[in-house]
Structure formats: C-alpha cells, structure tokens
Amino acid sequence: MYGCKPISTPMVLNLHLTIDEGAPIENPEMYQSLVGRLMYLTITRPDITYAVNKLCQYSSAPKLPHLQAVYRVLHYIKGTIGHGIFYSTSADLTLKGFADADWSSCHDSRRSTTGPVSCSSADAEYHALSQAAKEMVWLIKLLNDLKV
Structure with missing residues (x-):
C-alpha cells in the first residue's frame, strides 16, 4: 500500500x-x-x-x-x-478522559456503544460517564502505585 x-x-x-x-x-x-x-x-x-x-x-x-x-x-x-x-520523559502528566455513548447504535446487537441495553439515550450517556469515571479512578490508583 x-x-x-x-x-x-x-x-x-x-x-x-x-x-x-x-x-x-x-x-x-x-x-x-x-x-x-x-x-x-x-x-x-x-x-x-x-x-x-x-x-x-x-x-x-x-x-x-x-x-x-x-x-x-x-x-x-x-x-x-x-x-x-x-x-x-519530562512531560507534565495530566490525565484526561473522554466518554461517549450512542443509544442502540450497533446494528448487530442493538446495544449502545458502552455495552448494556439501555432504556433511553440519557441512560446510555449516564452509563458511559459512569464507566469513564471508574476507568479514571482505576488509572489514578495505578499511577499512584507506580509512583507517577
């Protein structure tokens, strides 16, 4: 190519x-x-x-x-x-996150982009934000354990 x-x-x-x-x-x-x-x-x-x-x-x-x-x-x-x-190696480490959900957008499973079946687009957005927050907390703990 x-x-x-x-x-x-x-x-x-x-x-x-x-x-x-x-x-x-x-x-x-x-x-x-x-x-x-x-x-x-x-x-x-x-x-x-x-x-x-x-x-x-x-x-x-x-x-x-x-x-x-x-x-x-x-x-x-x-x-x-x-x-x-x-x-x-000398960069300022600033953790940033992004979350997005598209209700029922998968044409194969009719699920939202974050996975579970949601009753509404607002429900899908809240679930996506919840998952993103959990990931951020996990990353912060991991970085603290690594002494970063």
Whole structure:
C-alpha cells in the first residue's frame, strides 16, 4: 500500500458495518493480521482508535466491506505519517478522559456503544460517564502505585 492515495479521515462518516453485510474474504488471516497491527499502532495514534476498535469486532468472520474499511484506515495513515503521540520523559502528566455513548447504535446487537441495553439515550450517556469515571479512578490508583 506504499503507492496508495492518502485520504483525510480514517472512516467514512456514519458508516454502519454489520456481521452479515458483504461477501466473505478469501484470506481472513490477512484481515486479522492487518487489524492486529493497527491495534498496536493505536498506542501512539489515538486518532485511529475508534475505527480500529470497530474493525476488530469483525475479526472472526470478516467480509469485503470490513476489508475495504481496513484499507481506508491504511490510506489515512499514509496521509498522516507525521501524526502521533511523542512520549517525553519530562512531560507534565495530566490525565484526561473522554466518554461517549450512542443509544442502540450497533446494528448487530442493538446495544449502545458502552455495552448494556439501555432504556433511553440519557441512560446510555449516564452509563458511559459512569464507566469513564471508574476507568479514571482505576488509572489514578495505578499511577499512584507506580509512583507517577
């Protein structure tokens, strides 16, 4: 993919991938390998985290639209080679968090993005914020244990 054309976004806006959509690909191991490498890249490239997370959900039985979405992420990376996080040893460590929920957005399970079935979008948002707060508390305790 060295000669691919760079693009400006890692995923098409409002792309709804499903388990049943499209023809199966001939080599699912190639898909799994690409997605695995992209997962490793998310350590320094948080801008692709959502897209890679979404694509990981289809690793067990990838279809052609899923592979095309992986290729789109690769096109995006080609256009943003210089982007990423630099981990400095002398940087100020400020913990920041982000939470989002989309009620009933998964077309396969009809669940919200945070997992459990919610009765409303407000319920999904409160659950997402609760999960984010729990993660922040856990990270603070971990960093304290590591003497950071």
